[in-house]
Amino acid sequence: MTRRQFADLLAWAAAQLDAKPTQPIYAGLLIDAGDDTVTIGAASHGGGARATLPADVMEPGRIVVPGRMAAQVVGAYRSELIELATAQEQVELAAGRDLFRLSLLPAGDYPAVADQPDPDGTVDGSELAEAVRQAVSATDPKVNDLQVWRSGIQLTAGGDRLTVWATDRYRMAERTIAWTPARDQEPVGALVVGRSLVDAVLGLEGAISLSLAGKTVGIGDRVRYSTLDRLDEAGRQDPHRFIPAQFTTEAVAPAADLISTVKRACLVAGDGKPKILLGFGSDDISVRAAGDDTGAVAMDYVDGRHIDGPSLQIAFQPGPLLDALTVAGTDEVRIGLTGPTKPALVHAVGDDTDYQHLVMPVRL
Template sequence: MKFRVERDVLAEAVTWVARGLPARPPVPVLAGILLEAADDGTLTLSAFDYEVSARVTVAADVAEAGTVLVLGRLLADISRNLPDRPIDVATDAGKVQVTCGASRFSLLMMPADDYPTLPASPEPTGSVDGHLFTQAVAQVSVAADRGDTLPILTGVRVEVDGEKMTLLATDRYRLAMRELTWNPRSPDANHVVLVPGRTLSETARSLGASGSIDVALGATAGGDGLAGFEAGRRRTTTRLLDGEYPKVASIFPTSTETDAVVRTADLVEAVKRVALVAERNTPVRLRFAGDQVAIDAGTGEDAQASEAVECALSGPEIEIAFNPTYLLDGLGAVGTDWTRISFTQASRPAVMSGQESADGEADTSYRYVLMPVRFAS
């Protein structure tokens, strides 16, 4: 195998593929990246860990076609640090020679024949705007569980009903749901799948710069449950999570007693400051009354802090407490200048949504439900 490729092209491609390499590969070959140089002037780089696959194809000047497997993270480090000149790659006597200007590296060839075959992606289900999808995934995945106690809660539930796609995640303490419009291949498309949250977040971020992302949901010809995402010449697949996702729709209140509208940035800064005195697992208390919300934390002989922020309140006054990290996660995910927080009572979940102006309508396409924390009165 022998080819020449631009330094930035190789560095970007290797970095994108290497992001999914396992930290502790179950078998040594899974630490590698497969390079396939073809006579048609393309270079394909692939990585696979039996759960997630990544593949990208770039242009290259191929003098001799071939396939080679090399350590992925090492190749990524080398390609990022080479000078801004074309890179020549060639195999010679069991080694992979990488040359760029005066820089020369000799890499060990791994046994490419032992490398597993990447799964074929399911047939595309539809496409979605890249920036919109990236934003939606970020808003929802913030509520996915990061532990291993209930693996099913580490996923993001993706439901497709015609042109409507609904993303949902919960870790039992908060719940996030985002509805968006996409372009299904079939007008009566109907799918419900559970995608690993961390993988979905990384995929959305890495493909979001593209104008459009092709999404494939469902089983492959071999019967495996996979989700596939493709943009440009980049493609990734992930194995779906199995199990029955909890029925959480009932958490959303059907009506509210109190609504408060506050400038998002003001509340974020105030909560951050007050939370400085909140010890681990200690909530911050919010009292909505009149034209302000008073935020405080700390009791008794402990350090204490308080601050007030203007808000527009409709309905009865209410005092409620939240985990400050979860509260800030929700405020950060709303993504608008103003946030509407709706309450039924202090012991029931609150619902956060965004709105563009102080007196505008709430945008309920994104809703973040936060469970309150009991506190001593």
Template sequence: MKLSLEPTRFAAAVADAARALTTRPPVPVLAGLKLEAAAGQLTVAAFDYEASVQAVLPADITRAGSVLVPGRLLTDITRTVKGKNLVDLELVGPRLVLTSGSTRYTMHTLPLEEYPSLPKLGDAAGTTTGRDLAHAVAQVASAAGRDDTLPVLTGIHLTVADGKLTLAATDRYRFAVRSIDWTSTSNTTEGQAVIPAKALLDSAKMLADAEQVELALPTSQGVFGMAGPARSTTMRALEGQLPDYQKLWPTEFEATATVDSEELIAAVKRVALVAERGQPVQLNFGQDALSLSAGSSDDAEARDRIDAAFDTVTGVPLTIAFNPAFLLDGLSAIDADAIKFSIVGPTKPALITGATKDGSDLGDDALDYLLMPIRLSK
């Protein structure tokens, strides 16, 4: 194998493929990156039995071939090899020689024959834009669970129906849901899967610049796939399903309020400084303002106040308390000029959504964040 390629694109391909490298590979060869040179391009691939990534870039190939090299070492090397000089790769016996200008690295190779075959990407069920997908995944991922003893709650539930791709995640304390446009490219107009949130988040970031991303729903082997123009990835789907969020969503509210997003996030951060672990931030909705407080008179205490525009004032004043980290996760994920609270009662889940500066809703496809409050002691 012998080839030349542009250093910046090579570094990007290696970094993207390295997303699938694990810190504790089940077998030594899975710590490697597979390089395959053929037909005017180099494919860089990684696989850890759960997820795989393939990154493709153009290359000037003198001699085609494949090699398996230590992934972390190659990643570190490509970060440092920059400039106008091309990167030359040549397999010399059991060593891979990387040269760029006056810089030369020699790396030992791993046994290529022991490397497993990468999962095949299934037929695409449909497409969406990389930007929309990355934004939606990032928004709902904050609500995904982190308890590995409940694997299905660590995933994001994808549902395809009626020309929409709906993403949902929950850790039992909050539930985030977001829909984006979806174009079907097969006879499959409906389908669903639960994909590990972290793997999906990393893959969506990698494909964020793609004008079109193809999604392949899980095959009989439970493999979910995503592909852009020069990057593709597979992930093993999780077994099970999330609860039906439509049955959890409240439809009647005691009070609703619209608050400036930046002011609210800043105020929550300020009062949360005194909220020790497990302590909530209290929100008191009055006639024309939102008061926030945290802590106790026996220890540190904080209070703040911001203006609020109310749509419905029945039941006001009303006090509701939230875990400050969960609240901030939702407020940050909504990414809107204003935040709208729709409150059923102080002990019932509150619906938090985005709004425009004039208080108008963002629409049915925008992020919905349902958050369970913390019951206050009398």
């Protein structure tokens, strides 16, 4: 097998291991060599992953290696051809003149990696990856066990669309993409850990199969497949109820210019509870910030387009505002407002995306 193929799949599988495994075996990756393929398996408390690629196998076998260390070692090799051999409870990784020996973990103790069930439908891999990247910006991975939904991304398939959205209670990011159902079915969906889903979709190509109706969520292409445990939705309120039927004030702004202007204003916003004040009402969108602890003030303007509505000023925390703008993925964004204390809606302006991000303001 080539080093690049092996390194990519090892890195992909290692990224899905538990960050702090409770047992040593959960820090390992399973390498299963068959007649003409090699399968790499990863097991975690939140799911599992499996990848299979063609290989010239001289002697079939099954070993478990330290996952992250093996991925780093193979990724650092210079030669494109890599050989694996085992001897005396160690695996020898050779590529050209590079040689590493790693201690093996007990293969008999390795948890089973789930098989891929029949999919509920398929989506385009690049579209799904972008939608997940956008949705994860509205998650909070540092949550307690009573609000795990704040770290999750919701996948809901219905008709010919897959909706990908997330909320941490203070914001909501959403995108829909084309969905090809495998059969006639009622809408089906699942909530999964956002960061785990980001790792799972990394590197997937072509038509991606999704299984949403089972006890676990399955996602994969012809080479890679992952399973993700469902999250508990208890306590989550639907943020879509905060999206108004119409807006009082709307404007369009160049995304890159607005992002850079907000970042410059952040330099004086302070470290306590920084705020960015945006002013709408003309084609010039004002961006202001003041440092409560330093007395410094910043004010700048972004050349936008005022669509409709009276003048309005609204304040945001810089982080959530920048997250909403940065992941839009378009040259322009449309911002809809109903009042200085009501959530603002950031839309991506483009023919091939319906990304939207609801951002809660802060009081002045």
